[in-house]
Amino acid sequence: MKPVFVESIDLDAQGVARLVNEDGSPGKVIFIDGALPGEWVTYRSYRSKKSYEQANLVEVHKPSALRAQPACSFFGRCGGCSMQHLDPRAQLAIKQRVLEDNLWHLAKAKPEVLLRPIAGPAWQYRYRARMSIRHLDKKGVLIGFHEKKKSFIADMTSCQILPKKVSDLLPALRELIAQLSISDRIPQLEMAVGESDSGELLIILVLRHLEAFSDLDLIHLKGFQEKHGVRLWSQAKGPDTVKPLDGHYDKLCYRMPEFGIEMPFKPTDFTQVNHQINRVLVGKAVRLLNPQKNERVLDLFCGIGNFTLPIATLAHEVYGIEGSELLTQRAKENAIANGLGDRVHFSCANLFEVTPEIVKSWGLASKWLIDPPRDGAVALAQALASLHQSENPSDRAYLPQRIVYVSCNPATLARDVGILVHTAGYQLKQAGVVNMFPHTSHIESIAIFERNERS
Known part of the structure; x- marks a missing residue:
């Protein structure tokens, strides 16, 4: 396939190219994942319609000056970010x-x-996140965001937009969930990060579980929070069932010094990320x-x-x-x-x-x-x-x-x-x-x- 010239980029970070018909008239528009404006690229289509195609990038023959090296090794598979390959100033x-x-x-x-x-x-900014959990026979427990344009959960062991401590905890969290008796009945993990009374970051992880934890499960969970310095909460049903595993309600807040305001919030409250x-x-x-x-x-x-x-x-x-x-x-x-x-x-x-x-x-x-x-x-x-x-x-x-x-x-x-x-x-x-x-x-x-x- 001949290389095509990428003319622009859309909001989903897809490069936009246009084919030319044999008579010289404008042809199909090609939306190419991962391509940037000004580049000559080859692509492989995965969806073809009458007036457009969607495609994956195969090779960049002439890279754009706006192209950046993604900081995350899971970029392209994880659907959480779409623009890491683009210079932050260009994103803006x-x-x-x-x-x-x-x-x-x-x-x-x-x-x-x-x-x-x-x-x-640009990094480690996300103080709220909701991640999916799935127990697979071959891969074990996966915790993360969905794969790009798919319903599968990305097999990720770190995340560059989460606070470093949370990112570093992902492998240990996978091991924790795997050893619980109801590991296949825990579909979701919600993370909330705020400040404690001393001004230090306080991390609360809320586990959504469809069955009750066993006594041994609770021992594993409480041991994890003590070892890693985070707080674990449980959610058996709706938001009103969210509670700390050990019954200790930590004060979680964010502050706005310009106005002298301190905003307490619960880990499932809607707040800016x-x-x-x-x-x-x-x-x-x-x-x-x-x-x-x-x-x-x-x-x-x-x-x-x-x-x-x-x-x-x-x-x-x-x-x-x-x-x-x-x-x-x-x-x-x-x-x-x-x-x-x-x-x-x-x-x-x-x-x-x-x-x-x-x-x-x-x-x-x-x-x-x-x-x-x-x-x-x-x-x-x-x-x-x-x-x-x-x-x-x-x-x-x-x-x-x-x-x-x-x-x-x-x-x-x-x-x-x-x-x-x-x-x-x-x-x-x-x-x-x-x-x-x-x-x-x-x-x-x-x-x-x-x-x-x-x-």
Whole structure:
């Protein structure tokens, strides 16, 4: 097969090449795993459609200057990372381009100011992870992420994006699970890393088990945690069954020194995986929101109070709304623990089913912070559009003057930007990417809106 020229790269880190038909017209598009822009490569197709093919890289005849040596020996098999072969600066540039392209092509909007990307350590950054466990007759116990584009678990004994201590523990964890009586009934391991009271890293490993541990199993498990200096918890059913094996509840938290906030959390609570970048992101978002001592602020999809509590150190009052009863309760506890219980109020509500009347029931607030899951905040955007277009002028009083929107999906962000800009009377003032997940295609971003009073 003749080499092809790779023209570009997509968000899944596949090189994009285009064949030429015999008559000189453009032919099929070839998506090649592992190929980079500017390279001449040969490939082997594994899926062929009428207009495109998907292929694996066979040989690079002329490597790109952007090509990097992957730090992980399991790169290419493990599906946890897709961009380790690409220079980190180029990874960031691609994510920035994807954000800009989505905003323009899906929302027909451009930010007045493109924010400088937020980036940090590229390795050992992941403080939360959920790994699968499988007991195979020939290979023994495997613990790790799924193989690339497959349902199999990657046979991995280290991971460069996990804290080094956790990565180094993977072989020992495999041996531990293998000697348990229910080794084939433990499907999952969840890792959470935080700070202890002394400021040192505290590692908690939660084992999901479908049958009860035997007395001998508990001896093995407790011996492991004592030997390796980690804490083991068990989960027999749902999240409410998570508990430490020895009954000792360690205090797990992350800190935001800029605001004097300490955020206790449980190992199964939803928290950001990258604590260092989270600190920077929270600080940036709060400064862009610019809450004042006389202002009331709404924090929507507030979780355990990641943005709520820092905002509360500056605003008069913050009202946090979250869809999970469990997280709402955790947010209330965190506000009290930080001495902010009188300035923060929380409630649980379904933010995917919001109407203008519901928005009005939340009361007046000059500024909003929105941090939705991947599905975005379309119901909120549509409710604001309805209030903006209402025949009753007083309805516009419930429209916030400024919105800071933190997104983990550029496509749903762009959809919501289109509504806010074109039908709700807002201007997209600033936007930029946040590299929360280096070496992956995941894109975190932030966008700032201000109300156009003339609209």
